[in-house]
Amino acid sequence: MKPYHSTRSNSNTIDASQAILNGLAYDGGLYVCPLNEKVNLKEMLSYSYQKKAETIFKLFLNDFNEEEIQKCIQNAYTGTFDVEMITPLVPVGDDAVLELFHGPTSAFKDVALQILPHFMQTAKKKQNIEQDIVILTATSGDTGKAAMEGFADVEGCKIFVYYPANGVSEVQKRQMQTQKGKNVGVVGVEGNFDDCQRTVKEIFMSEKSSNEVMYSSANSINIGRLIPQIVYYFEAYGQMLEKGMIQIDEPVNFSVPTGNFGNILAGYIAKQLGLPIAKLICASNENHVLTEFIQTGVYDANREFKKTNSPSMDILISSNLERLLYYMCQDCEQVADYMNQLSRNKTYEVSEAMKSSIQEIFYSGMCNEQETCEMIKACYEKYDYLMDTHTAVAYKVTQDFKNQKMNSYKTIVLSTASPYKFSEAVLESLCNHSSENEFERMKQLHEITGVKIPEKLAELSSLQPIHTNIVKIDEMKEYVKRKLGE
């Protein structure tokens, strides 16, 4: 039986490999599969990260065999993260922080983007696709670098990344411009992120896939990005247990800095698979569409977009929420109706029943820029723990959750980036002064806190930029064609 179908229609079902290659369903929906299996928790918790990953992947990658799954895991998680356990848990006060940023680009997206290329390569073989897969990605900073790092030198795949030439940080720009690999290309665009995103979609539509290439995408609507994120929820629970912070079967809360709802949805899936999760805490910055949605049942994207100091969560249309809606009602027509309303009016309201079932599982809250900085400082002073701005948003909402005495279980805060990726805001939070140069700021932050700078970020200032081209918006298409001709 083929398990995957669109959130908006279940008349056509496909295998995991096809879903990974397609990315988005033909009707604009996202791929979903039934969640009716449970893992054996005790057994699962005794496994290594890699073996936990294997157990999860076997449940979701229905047409991958054991050997293929093991090979993907080995390629993705051997020697690529700077700690052996991949996602280490650090106790902070009564609770804990799960550090998801130990991969090559120092953001949590590495956990999924280190393995997605291997899933794709395997999927391509299974579906007898002979053309090269060409990944086009528009990025506002983190995704582009993590995707290139994952796809660099992966056989049969090419990746091209567009970033707004004046819209990313120095560190992010340098990370992308120094990317190695013979199958990668990255270019700055004279426009903003929306221009990049819109034009990439236009290129997809006008070029279609041909005999020579098949276009695909690496953004977070792909099930190949969602599935790897389920693993670290189990890993976190296992590490809590090992540290004696909880007893087996004791419920915990997870607090997640949320943008596109991918990370926290993986937590929802972990709960369905039997992980004892009490509440999933959905934390937003000032773009708090989700806070409002979870509290009122009304999703309303008619509001001003705000640029904040947690930029990876600056988002108004949270794509993966569509999957939650499906799981809450299991009714494709209903989901399609909500999504039509969203695209027509930028708003929809879910039924009272749906709202209450969402509230049973999710708590939501927001944190503004000033509170973010205060949290970084307070946490550093009280617990000697340095966190980035995104993590601080989740930490702040966790404090609200606890102050409201929602429950008395332990909470695990997911940390999505190294503080050195956002040194400007982090440094300002601690000491109110900062240098003009981002690499100087990293050094200052290190001098003050003694926290180690991730090696790959430290070496950036001495690397020679390779990809320094800038194109106009209407030259973006020509850029891919030229690169493909090379």
Ligand SMILES: *Cc1c(COP(=O)(O)O)cnc(C)c1O
């Ligand atoms: C992408 C990102 C997020 C948001 O994750 P979603 O899965 O989109 O909710 C949070 N923090 C950082 C640092 C990110 O890069």
